[in-house]
Amino acid sequence: MSRTREATGVAERSLSQQPGVAGPVSPPRVSARRRRPGVIALSLALIAAGGAGVAVLLLEVGDRTQVVTVARDVQVGQVLTEQDLGRASVALDPAVKAVRADDLDQVVGKRAAVELRPGSLLAPSQVTKDSLVKPGEQLVPIGLEPKQIPATALVPGQKVLLVHVPAQGATETGKTSEAAPQSIDGRVVKASNAAPGTGVVVVDVATSASDGPRAAAWVSAGTLRLVLAAPDGS
Template identity: 80%
Template sequence: MSKTQERVDAASSNGVPHQGRVGGPVAPPRVSARRRRPGVIALSLALIAAGGAGAAVLLLEVGNRSEVVTVVRDVQVGQVLTEQDLGKASISLDPAVKAVEANELDTVVGKRAAVELKPGSLLAPSQVTKDSLVKPGEQLVPIGLKPEQVPATALVPGQKVQLVHVPAQGATDTGETSDAAPQTIAGRVVKASSAAPGTGVVVVDVATTAQDGPTAAAWVSAGTLRLVLDAPDGSR
């Protein structure tokens, strides 16, 4: 026997496979089935049920939505409402909230705002009125204010004012003491115009009693009238 054959036989006897020997088939690893945990299954079912309940509530709310009238522009007190001032919206409305229904929009157009209205708010029936701000027994006195006489606070309908009589410039002393209180007339703003181009004059319509109306008009004509705003609580 050759030496080469002896070395091959020795390697085979030592457990080393001959080159090129093909092994037998390998069995795949066994995969045990995943154990199902009852707690996880119960939690999954609970979440599915909760999601279904939430969807049911959402559908119920959508089904209870109401068409109501909204305010889309600033509206001052006493201003006549137009279609451009109002809009419509579909919302889920609490029964405690009173709002004008959308199909009643035509009934509020042409009425006056009883309070100041702001964009984005719902229109309530109590916020409109068919009554004029000039009440029976009152007179309307137009007063022109120069730019330096116009208050920095915006004049809005319903605002209480005092019409103050001041001595005309260059007028002679009438014998009255200098500390005498000026004569005043209580009034209420009905409307204020925008400043006139060029002059800046603002015309304010003020409602007074029928007895005080002629006096206030005479002060306006003589240029001796000044307008003073009352505080919100009526104090001066």
């Protein structure tokens, strides 16, 4: 028995003395990392800022208003139908006046006070319940050459004077050349774009039924001039 133990001890000592034979391996020591309060605080602040940014973005995207849009071309004075209008959801600036989608039924059946273009928002001022040509009035189309077109844009509802200017050297029977020219009160209903090539603009002017034929005769003779009335309508 003693010989066996001695043999075992000699074997163990010989193994420990042989090169390349490792002894017992101790487990690695894991050092605990020091937590830095500053880094933790910065991380929390970044997470909070990111969450706040997402919240603001969601609020902006969600704050939209249903409004009425123009679906197709509508001429001045034309009665609006449901087919002329549409709906859209937009982020509406408080300064922009637009008809809300809930009020669509209130604008259907009214007339366009101005020319409406597809894709634009419909504003309350662009529609009217009144006919642009009132009972007892007539519509007189007047062609204006480029030199006769006022620099101020002609808009529906603008008051004008239709002035008769006789041809140079000609006077009317019983009237002297010093007499004040005749004039007719009118109101712009529509002004077209300048015609390609000629630049002529056609202006539809509403006048009283009694003055309509006279204004048309002046237009035919080329002796009519359109003058803008004063801002107060006088």
